[in-house]
Amino acid sequence: MLKYSTYQSIHNKPSLGGSKFRGLQAISIRKGLTRIMTVIILLTITCTGMVSAFASSNEGNSFADLETVVVKSGDTLWEIAVAHKPKGKDTRDYVEHIKDYNGLTVSSIQSGDVLILPPK
Structure with a gap:
């Protein structure tokens, strides 16, 4: 039997050295961090929007504070x-405010209508 082999490959495949592996690992870590940061930013924007929407709904006049008139x-x-x-x-300005506040396009009203008066 032969003690030594003389076989040589015809393909020149460089092996993945440590530096290439570390480079690929760094790229995958960056991709993961980018995804995590994107999710955090989206959650922050969503939560901020929800908080400001709820906060603004409490400002201003609630319907309990407004005066109403039954025609x-x-x-x-x-x-x-x-x-x-x-x-x-x-008086003319106040009539226009009443119309705007109640979504009226004309000045005609009917008995039984409930009008919300603008705050004073």
Whole structure:
């Protein structure tokens, strides 16, 4: 039997040395950290949006604080505005505020309508 082999490969495959392996490992770590940071940023933005939405819903006037008027037969927006407008405010402006606040495009109202009066 032969003691030594004279076989040589015809393919020149460089082996993955330690430096190449460390480079691949560093790239995969960077990808993982990028994904984690992206998730953290998205969660932060989402939570901030939710907190600000809930905080802003408590500001301003709640419906319990607003004054309402039930329209009776023969009532007009002008009469309601004169009776409930703040002192010194123009009646025409207050009529427009009532219309805007209640989503009215015209000044006609019917008995039984419930109007929300703008805050004073």
